[in-house]
Amino acid sequence: MVTDLTHTAQAVRSSAVMKLFPARPRLLALGEPTHREETLLDLRNELFRQLVEEEGYRTIALESDCVRGLMVDDYVTSGTGSLDAVMERGFSHDWGASAANRELVRWMRDYNIRADTDGRPASDRLRFAGFDGPLEMTHAASPRRALTALHAHLTAHLDPGLLPCTADTLDRLLGDDDRWTEPAAMMDPARSAGQSPDAAQLRLLADEMAALLDRQAPHPLAATAREDGERAHLYGRTALGLLRYHHWMADASPARMSQLVGVRDQMMAHNLLALAERGPTLVHAHNAHLQRPKSSMRMGGSPLEWWSAGALVNTRLGDGYAFLATAIGSLHHQGVGAPSPDTLEGLLSALPEDRYVIDAPRLAAALGDTRPVPRVSPWFGYAPLDPAHLGDIDGIVFVDDVPPRR
Template sequence: MTHDTTDDASNSTDRTETENLADRLRCSITELVTTDPTADHADLHPVGDALADARIVGLGEATHGTREFFQLKHRIVRSLVEEQGLRLFAMEANLPETTALNDYVVYGEGDPAAALDGTHFWTWTTEAVLALVEWLREFNEGRPLDSRVRFHGIDAQYTTGAVEYLDEFLAVADPDLREEVGDDLAATDDSGNITDQYTSDHAPEATERLLDRLETAFEERSETFVSATSARETAMARRCLRVVEQTRERRVARETDGMEAAMLVRDEAMAENLAWALDHTGRDRAALWAHDAHVCRTENIGARVDPAPSLGSHLAERYGDDYYALGFDFLGGPFRAIGIELTPESELSTWSLDEPPADSVTRLFAATGSRFAFLDFDAMGGDERLAEWFAEPRAKRELGAVYYGSDGPSESEDDGQDAHNAVRVLPDAFDGILFVRETTPSRGLSDSDD
């Protein structure tokens, strides 16, 4: 059911104060004209100026299933590539599987739709993400290799892509070793499946043996591997082994210490893998595409779990002011998500939220009347009243791939739509916010995703 939240957002308990704050906010925001990625970049120049000094640009999203968020991020990536020379695009997707996407955007090899489908993320198998991939390929066509944009995933949730890469690598680098570890490679391969703990479905003992055996081999025979393949392929193979290890660490954390521990392992792994990608590609800047809960500078606030340090918090610690976290918010409109529980049997469908909470950031942005608005928190300047308001914890929209409705599996206070409005001190968590008034669902590439 879709709710018209436009009028609700202007009816706060203190209308005069909301109107006063909205007037102040209008003086600080930049209104964007469109989400169309092919449009002129003129309206994006203030956004580009805010991002110009950042080595890592974290591009968030308030849901994993909103078309306008994807289109706006596409626009920003295009402007960063064309106008600021950015040459590394990183994504919240399993690192080994995205080698197929990199092969396409850099060399024109393979099928981009199939490569997106191979990431195991329904969230990215959409026409909006495919449009960005196709544009990256178009931009790279005919350019010197060193000037082409590279595409790297940074996630570590599955073993299957890493196992496939290692198997193919060892077939060339050391066929005898491949035969020796063949059974453990097969048992380590989770085939893109998860356990009932929502973690990689691999064989623990075989995976531990594989890690021990190949870690020793890379330490002792790295030069031989490089001679048989190349330095770049050997580095990627070693990173794939590290992804297997990260995936294993996440499962152990989940089984022994709970979901928060698993979240911590995952976000630490993504930060490590992004730093590796910068070094591996020789790029000095990266645009990072991920969820708001990951890119924020503070904590990953997941529905029904305690907060844990986010990917962005690790990046902020490593890069300081060279990291820019851009969050997203929206007033109303439908989006795609999996209903109720994250299992293969869950329903991927279209959902919407009720009116935003009172005194939320969402309501204040809506009161400005803006359709698309960008706020850089540094741009609030000397407006002490506005800065004081934002210094308090405020709610904004935030949900990932899962929608928890009031008809959830239990009737606790945590059920319902409050789970999808995360409370943060926004200037601590993000450097800027992009607001979209009305959203539409992302569009899947297959009929089953529509």
């Protein structure tokens, strides 16, 4: 069995990854089975460097706030702000505290400085994107920033009479931001403002402004860079997504949590499809957000199922979307010991080296009718790879041992 599996495995390099596909994917998604492990993030960074230097990738998209990520993109493309500032304010979910993320941003900025020195065009610069919504585990952001930024863009370039409302009207309907970010609303729908009359009116106005932006696409917006238009569309997507999310936060039906996780991944998918239009992009997030089969989890003792961002994008891009799932052997500092030999991770741990890119279809063929048993994690923060999903994965990045965070 191990000899057969060896033929499916290569060292983790961009060249080995590209051999898995008939053509370069527009979105190459690299999933992870757990968050905040610097070893996995360092591996991501190295793979991205190789994809940039050898395969022409120019954008990386992380599971972080898409609006905050604009600050990081400004820094890596033009040096706006400081590295300390963008690490503090340009990431959500506390990702800015990661040493590997800091190194990624620093390297991207250095690469772009070299690009300027070499006289390469701006289109050759590296770009950064967050593709998650402005959401945290305890609350969702106010739609104020996205709505007012979209309104300001339209006001600056169009006849104000075309807009459905004034900035003062938006401000009045939005009210105090605390009403939107109330932490208690995550568990108590009655504490959410998401189905108030003001929220309903804002949702209609957001839809009208986003539609106006689309209708005016041929308009010769004088001195408007392509990036300005991309950002305006991002603000429109974000405003509508946040208002949908707040709507379901205020819902008391049994479908509430499933709707919330589904809306989140829908926001992710819309952002990824926009990035695919820009050019080849490496996407990094949890496996559950990138896989093709339905995702599932338990929350409050209840099972939840939803279609992930990867599943949604895959239906639109087909071969333009590719998914590499990261699997790990042991995570001793979190109580996850060596895997049982009859699990998928156990079979891969028997290979002679510590890290591999595995051709998933060839692995499935090598296993034949003998399928590994599902691994059960003793720690809630780690999700083992489901062997039933093997046929829906393009490749596996396997790391045998993940040491403690440095």
